[in-house]
Amino acid sequence: MKRKLKRAERRRQFRSLALIFPLLAFLCFAFFGPITGMLLRSVEDLEVRRILPNTVAALASWDGRDLPGEKAYAALAGDLSVARANDTVAIASKRLNYSLIGIRTVLASTARKLNALPEAGRAKEVLEKINPAWGDHATWVTIKGASGPFTSFYLLAALDLTHDTDGTIVGVPEEQAIYRDVFLRTFIISFSVTLLCMLLGFPVAYLLAALPPNRSNLLMIFVLLPFWTSLLARTSAWIVLLQTHGVVNDALHWLGIIDQPVRLIYNRFGVYVAMTHILLPFMILPLYSNMKAISPAYMRAAASLGAPPATAFRRVYLPQVLPGVGAGCLLVFILAIGYYITPALVGGGGDQMISYFIALYTTDTANWGLASALGALLLLVTLLLGFAYGKLVLGQQVTGGMKN
Amino acid sequence: MNVVPLLRTPSERLAWGGTIVLSTLVFVFLVVPVIAIMPLSFSSGSYLTYPLPGLSLRWYADFLQSPRWTSSLKNSMLIGIAATLLSMILGTLAALGLAQWKSRFKPLILALVLSPVVVPVVITAVGLYLFFAPIGLTGNYLGLIIAHTALASPFVVITVSATLQSFDMNLVRAASSLGAAPLYAFRRVILPLIFPGLVSGALFAFATSFDEVVIVLFMSGPEQRTLPLEMFSGIRENISPTITVVAVILTALSILLLIVVEGLRRRNERLKGNPG
Numbered sequence: 001m002k003r004k005l006k007r008a009e010r011r012r013q014f015r016s017l018a019l020i021f022p023l024l025a026f027l028c029f030a031f032f033g034p035i036t037g038m039l040l041r042s043v044e045d046l047e048v049r050r051i052l053p054n055t056v057a058a059l060a061s062w063d064g065r066d067l068p069g070e071k072a073y074a075a076l077a078g079d080l081s082v083a084r085a086n087d088t089v090a091i092a093s094k095r096l097n098y099s100l101i102g103i104r105t106v107l108a109s110t111a112r113k114l115n116a117l118p119e120a121g122r123a124k125e126v127l128e129k130i131n132p133a134w135g136d137h138a139t140w141v142t143i144k145g146a147s148g149p150f151t152s153f154y155l156l157a158a159l160d161l162t163h164d165t166d167g168t169i170v171g172v173p174e175e176q177a178i179y180r181d182v183f184l185r186t187f188i189i190s191f192s193v194t195l196l197c198m199l200l201g202f203p204v205a206y207l208l209a210a211l212p213p214n215r216s217n218l219l220m221i222f223v224l225l226p227f228w229t230s231l232l233a234r235t236s237a238w239i240v241l242l243q244t245h246g247v248v249n250d251a252l253h254w255l256g257i258i259d260q261p262v263r264l265i266y267n268r269f270g271v272y273v274a275m276t277h278i279l280l281p282f283m284i285l286p287l288y289s290n291m292k293a294i295s296p297a298y299m300r301a302a303a304s305l306g307a308p309p310a311t312a313f314r315r316v317y318l319p320q321v322l323p324g325v326g327a328g329c330l331l332v333f334i335l336a337i338g339y340y341i342t343p344a345l346v347g348g349g350g351d352q353m354i355s356y357f358i359a360l361y362t363t364d365t366a367n368w369g370l371a372s373a374l375g376a377l378l379l380l381v382t383l384l385l386g387f388a389y390g391k392l393v394l395g396q397q398v399t400g401g402m403k404n
Numbered sequence: 405m406n407v408v409p410l411l412r413t414p415s416e417r418l419a420w421g422g423t424i425v426l427s428t429l430v431f432v433f434l435v436v437p438v439i440a441i442m443p444l445s446f447s448s449g450s451y452l453t454y455p456l457p458g459l460s461l462r463w464y465a466d467f468l469q470s471p472r473w474t475s476s477l478k479n480s481m482l483i484g485i486a487a488t489l490l491s492m493i494l495g496t497l498a499a500l501g502l503a504q505w506k507s508r509f510k511p512l513i514l515a516l517v518l519s520p521v522v523v524p525v526v527i528t529a530v531g532l533y534l535f536f537a538p539i540g541l542t543g544n545y546l547g548l549i550i551a552h553t554a555l556a557s558p559f560v561v562i563t564v565s566a567t568l569q570s571f572d573m574n575l576v577r578a579a580s581s582l583g584a585a586p587l588y589a590f591r592r593v594i595l596p597l598i599f600p601g602l603v604s605g606a607l608f609a610f611a612t613s614f615d616e617v618v619i620v621l622f623m624s625g626p627e628q629r630t631l632p633l634e635m636f637s638g639i640r641e642n643i644s645p646t647i648t649v650v651a652v653i654l655t656a657l658s659i660l661l662l663i664v665v666e667g668l669r670r671r672n673e674r675l676k677g678n679p680g
Contacts (some may be wrong), residue, residue: 308413
């Protein structure tokens, strides 16, 4: 009997797993697979290996000091003439140019001018004659560095770092260093928006939680309406309101507050306004449910024990809403750091966040390695914050799981 | 219990008054932009500013007569409905399974299932673009439907799970002890009870797909341009009154969704409040 029950229970467990399986399998194909693929792209380095296979093989035994031997030059000449025939030189030179700006033209001109394979033993001489860059140590270090199959190049580049010719990690030249600034900017914007959401959301959540349900339900519509409204509809609304001859500027002018239109959009101010508007409900809703769960009896008890209102608020109420504030802030911050559409539409050139660059490198310049590396870093930050959020929210739940 | 705080001292009254004033300002901030552009869509002029030179429906006619907008609306509907159906099937099954499954791996599986919501959509879009392009799933409807299903399924899992939370599994046991086959029990016992959750889940899923633009931006071909994508490129070029028409249509749609979802939620709470 006991065994039978156990078997029935096991069967039931198995059946519930079978119900979850289709979604998991689907997500493996349509979500985890692609994400893993992107993570792989951020460390993969296959272009040079594919286009210049013999050169890569010849460089494998090169110690990286001085110049490589005649064998490498001959291999390169051979690879280049094959690549020219297949019209694939550009693939390798594009990749190499990320590491050493200018090498693209060296490769292109060499492939173009290399009419016939050099005689045995004369490859080095011929190549150096076509382009003196082949006599540079840096050229060969770059090719060796890009020979794959794995590289830290893109991940380092996403942090404005690179390997110098000796192989030590150094910062990239100042004029090329942009991503640390972009990450910093992403954090500053997200943090400011989170702070704004908290300052604006706290009193609203407090009011909604304190009012009787019939009135708070009515006011809740003001929070839920923008929450459900399309992101693009809201963003375009802000553009219409804030543009140079938009509604706000006209109203301020009409009221005599300003003489000249003020620049309210396509700058940081516009980004803050639009993003705060979009993310505010994500702060208010968790805060509200947290505050609603707090019994007013605590505050009454504090008052009856003689605590002045400010003290009672600070010592009794705040500690109880702190987890809700934390959860709301984390949620808004997590959502904010991934923002792309809104800053792209209402921000200026200096207000674009990291997602903008990921999109730019994927679609416009097709630098997939760098796009993936930036994506991997953003994903890492998001997952860490998401993990903290999960801990915080699960810790709040008194009853976990579902009724069985 | 929700009680307006006891207002004993002047400072308490001041704090409460401040809360009301600040909240009112925030409500204005939240709602006014959504409302303010509505009249502009009925303007007879082409400048997006008040006062309106006159009322007309010319921009609505412009929207309806432009194949660019109508075909994008059709695409959005097609992709949205297909993704909703698919995510409803996958999400409801998973929610049912998760409700009955007891294991210490459950939080992990739940986190995995919900992760498409947390991961920034740009990352998902890049991953999908690079993964789907070589297998021919970019530039067609199928790829977009699959991608949107992945984004929308977690919402179905969340809403259906929430309904199942208040669902007594003993009812299913009772049904099967009375001889109901699992499918019959599902159709006659589970389905009617979780139906409101299913509807909210479907609406959430549809809204997710209908509002999504980043993945479409990366993966769609010229044939699959959706309403949000046309809006995105329209705003980038020049914000015309036709865009406010689209914004008004989208807002009207979301008001409709909001009414249905809120109605269902309140009905559910009412039912929970009066057991028996």
